[in-house]
Amino acid sequence: MKQKFNEQQINRLLQTVGPKTHFExxxxxGHLLEYLNEFLFERYTNEEPFRLEMFEILQRHxxxxxxxxxxxxxxxxxxxxxxxxxxxxxxxxxxx
Amino acid sequence: xxxxxxxxxxxxxxxxxxxxxxxxxxxSFEILTREMKNLERQRVSVVDAMALLTTRVEEKIQNLQxxxxxxxxxxxxxxxxxxxLRGELLEVQRVRIQLQxxxxxxxxxxxxxxxxxxxxxxKSDKELAQTIAMIEQKVEDELEKESQKIExxxxxxxxxxxxxxxxNEQRLMHLNENTKKDFRVMSNEVEGVKSDSxxxxxxxxxxxxxxxxxxxxxxxxxxxxxxxxxxxxxTVIDKVEEIESSGGGGGGGGxxxxxxxxxGESDIGSVSSIADKLKGLGGGGGSTTKSLASxxxxxxxxxxxxxxxxxxxxxxxxxxxxxxxxxxxxxKGNLALYIAGGSLVGMIILFIIILSK
Numbered sequence: 001m002k003q004k005f006n007e008q009q010i011n012r013l014l015q016t017v018g019p020k021t022h023f024e025x026x027x028x029x030g031h032l033l034e035y036l037n038e039f040l041f042e043r044y045t046n047e048e049p050f051r052l053e054m055f056e057i058l059q060r061h062x063x064x065x066x067x068x069x070x071x072x073x074x075x076x077x078x079x080x081x082x083x084x085x086x087x088x089x090x091x092x093x094x095x096x
Numbered sequence: 097x098x099x100x101x102x103x104x105x106x107x108x109x110x111x112x113x114x115x116x117x118x119x120x121x122x123x124s125f126e127i128l129t130r131e132m133k134n135l136e137r138q139r140v141s142v143v144d145a146m147a148l149l150t151t152r153v154e155e156k157i158q159n160l161q162x163x164x165x166x167x168x169x170x171x172x173x174x175x176x177x178x179x180x181l182r183g184e185l186l187e188v189q190r191v192r193i194q195l196q197x198x199x200x201x202x203x204x205x206x207x208x209x210x211x212x213x214x215x216x217x218x219k220s221d222k223e224l225a226q227t228i229a230m231i232e233q234k235v236e237d238e239l240e241k242e243s244q245k246i247e248x249x250x251x252x253x254x255x256x257x258x259x260x261x262x263x264n265e266q267r268l269m270h271l272n273e274n275t276k277k278d279f280r281v282m283s284n285e286v287e288g289v290k291s292d293s294x295x296x297x298x299x300x301x302x303x304x305x306x307x308x309x310x311x312x313x314x315x316x317x318x319x320x321x322x323x324x325x326x327x328x329x330x331t332v333i334d335k336v337e338e339i340e341s342s343g344g345g346g347g348g349g350g351x352x353x354x355x356x357x358x359x360g361e362s363d364i365g366s367v368s369s370i371a372d373k374l375k376g377l378g379g380g381g382g383s384t385t386k387s388l389a390s391x392x393x394x395x396x397x398x399x400x401x402x403x404x405x406x407x408x409x410x411x412x413x414x415x416x417x418x419x420x421x422x423x424x425x426x427x428k429g430n431l432a433l434y435i436a437g438g439s440l441v442g443m444i445i446l447f448i449i450i451l452s453k
Contacts, residue, residue: 058102065104074107077114
């Protein structure tokens with residue numbers, strides 16, 4: 001029986017099997033954010049996939065909390081909860 | 097998330113609390129979805145029931161619509177009939193009012209007319225009685241005059257008819273007497289004819305007997321004469337043979353005339369007697385009756401026959417004249433009867449006319 005993998009698992013496998021990038025080296029050393037702000041600031045700020053990829057690398061290799069990642073996740077959580085609240089707002093108005 | 101060192105523990109606890117709330121929400125959502133599915137099923141069943149109800153209701157509505165339409169139609173018809181009846185009722189009421197008015201006017205007119213009629217009746221009765229009395233008087237006068245005239249005429253006519261009847265009766269009497277005389281003459285003549293016929297039958301019987309006797313005598317005389325003639329012919333043939341044998345040897349080629357010249361007087365007399373006998377047998381009368389009539393023995397009989405024939409002719413002529421007279425008298429009698437009957441019928445008709453008048 002063939003085992004099916006989702007995209008996230010495939011990415012993890014690629015990351016473990018694939019070659020190590022210089023972004024990962026900077027992340028292990030704790031200089032990736034400095035590098036991105038210094039050399040790839042526009043791309044890091046404008047390109048969402050690239051930023052998410054960088055966040056992934058940072059989460060895997062960092063040893064201290066990163067406020068930008070916390071902000072990103074909290075914003076995402078906030079937007080999700082807002083969407084949830086907006087979706088369920090009409091239910092609250094219905095009287096039993 | 098637990099191994100993620102990029103997030104602070106506060107944030108991680110926050111996410112954990114959110115995760116717990118999400119689980120609770122998820123459970124509640126599952127319950128809600130279940131309930132929603134139940135509700136959806138119920139909704140579908142309700143929708144089906146609603147559709148069914150809708151179709152039924154539509155059918156009912158259609159039926160009700162049809163009933164409504166028919167009821168409306170009937171109602172319209174009844175309304176129309178009621179309107180017509182109402183119109184007719186109004187017309188009847190109007191006509192009734194008119195009739196009442198007319199009856200009132202007619203009663204008034206009748207009262208007036210009755211008064212006028214009574215007045216007219218009184219006057220007319222009075223005048224009519226006067227005129228009837230006058231007419232009766234006139235009619236009686238005229239009837240008396242006319243009856244007198246008719247009586248005079250009838251008496252004259254009755255007298256005339258009586259005289260005519262008397263004359264007709266006299267004529268009838270004469271005719272009866274004449275017919276009786278004619279019948280008497282006819283009966284006498286018929287008796288004479290009967291006697292003549294009996295005499296004629298006697299004469300015919302005698303004649304027949306005489307004819308039979310004569311016939312027998314003739315047969316006997318004929319046979320005698322035939323035998324004599326035969327003998328004469330034989331003698332003549334013998335003499336001719338003798339003459340031929342005596343003169344025929346030397347002059348066989350001579351003429352017969354020359355031979356007859358040589359005959360003697362006795363030969364010529366015998367031949368002429370034979371010829372006379374032959375003439376008496378074959379020629380002369382041609383029939384036995386003529387020979388009988390011409391012979392001296394039968395002359396009286398012939399005379400009788402002639403006289404009988406003449407009498408018969410006379411009798412036939414007299415009978416014809418009698419028959420003609422009888423027919424004439426019969427015609428006259430019929431004519432007299434017709435005249436008498438006609439006169440009687442005329443008299444009866446005149447009497448009937450007089451009685452009817």
